[in-house]
Amino acid sequence: MTVTRSVQILQEKGNAMPIKEAIRTQRVPVRIWTDDIDEGSKAQLANIASLPFIHHHVAAMPDVHLGIGATIGSVIATHQAIIPAAVGVDIGCGMVAARLSLTANDIDEKRLKKVFDQISRDVPVGRDQHADGQVLVDAVRPFEPGLKALTGRHPQLLKAFGKFSKWANQMGTLGGGNHFIEVCLDEHERVWVMLHSGSRGIGNAIATYFIELARKDMARHMIHLPDRDLAYFAEGSEHFADYVEAVHWAQEYAMANRQAMLDLVLAGLARHLPPFTVTTEAVNCHHNYVAREHHYGADVWVTRKGAIRAGVGELGIVPGSMGARSYIVRGKGNAESFCSSAHGAGRRMSRTAATRRFTEADLARQTEGVICRKDKGVVDEIPGAYKDIDEVMANQRDLTEILHTLKQVVCVKG
DSSP states (O other): OOOOOOOOEEEOOSOSSSOOEEEOSSSSOEEESOSOOOHHHHHHHHHHHTSTTEEEEEEEEEEEEOOSSSOEEEEEEESSEEOHHHHOSSTTOEEEEEEEEEEGGGOOHHHHHHHHHHHHHHSOOTTOOOOGGGOOHHHHGGGHHHHHHHHHHOTHHHHHHGGGOOGGGGTTOOOSTTOEEEEEEOTTSEEEEEEEEOSHHHHHHHHHHHHHHHHHHHHHTTOOOSSGGGOOEETTSTTHHHHHHHHHHHHHHHHHHHHHHHHHHHHHHHTTSOOOOEEEEEEEEESEEEEEEEETTEEEEEEEESEEEOOTTOEEEEOOOTTSEEEEEEEOOOGGGTSEEEOSOOBSSOHHHHHHHOOHHHHHHHTTTOEEOOSGGGGGGOGGGBOOHHHHHHHTTTTEEEEEEEEEEEEEEO
């Protein structure tokens, strides 16, 4: 199977919906919800659209940008096949948010600085993890049988884990990069807690292991692809069922990890803020995952790589960059997006480019009013390195409605 890399972009004319562009040179079209997209991303999307098992079309969300193999901000429906690299290496990465009974009147800068310090002590960030005596045993225990069964069939996974073999110690830890924990105020000055994280080192090890198996399958069956990261498992193939089991395990681990961190954060807040309760407004959603769904008359696998599910009435979280607004949204169930939405602002430039272009002084200006790190170690996460979140939201007005607008006052990053 040889796939052309040529890309022809056709503007959608007379379309009342926010689809801004379409690629129509491959087996199925690509529908794009933005005109702020680079040529490399267009080429990646075209490569995906050329694969023989892609269902109906490929959807590119307003925050779309270049990824590994598959474009970040893409929604890919497939017949009887899954592309592991499209799911990504941070399997189950996503967001959780909860509204508290507190308001802006209950917090001040002094208290928020104490909250920042408390969260930084209680939740390991970057490559740090909980000490052996502080493992969150109750959160970890449900995952032990599934991992034991998986490694029993794939003992090589134990080597892939490497330094992350203490997966239990990483339950309730943040990680690095663009992962964060925030305290926010909404449009009514009510307090929210929001955080972004995934399946940590164990998810990365599982993903990396199966991506390599998929590449070997392609070589063994002499299947030629435009990008080796589009290697896939077909249903019924040797490793398909085990990958589905493994990715489900990692997605559940990621969701539990976010809930465990949220519990730690709430306990930390309780030490420095007036008594509060958690309201019924709470959301915990993936934005790097695969699920079985029904679209355009068929049961298919839907991979959302940097996208959230936005079915009718479903709640989701679309965060902005550090220092920008974030949104709690409700899905409209748009069929053309496979009931999906953007997952955030989306990067405008690479981390290396951001570090070269911006300084610590720039970071301080762009995060004014937010209690957060402002050192060179997080300059690559400066708001200027990301797309305008308000433009992203405008481009997906047919995908979601905004319920709450959040502005962070505390941000803890890895």
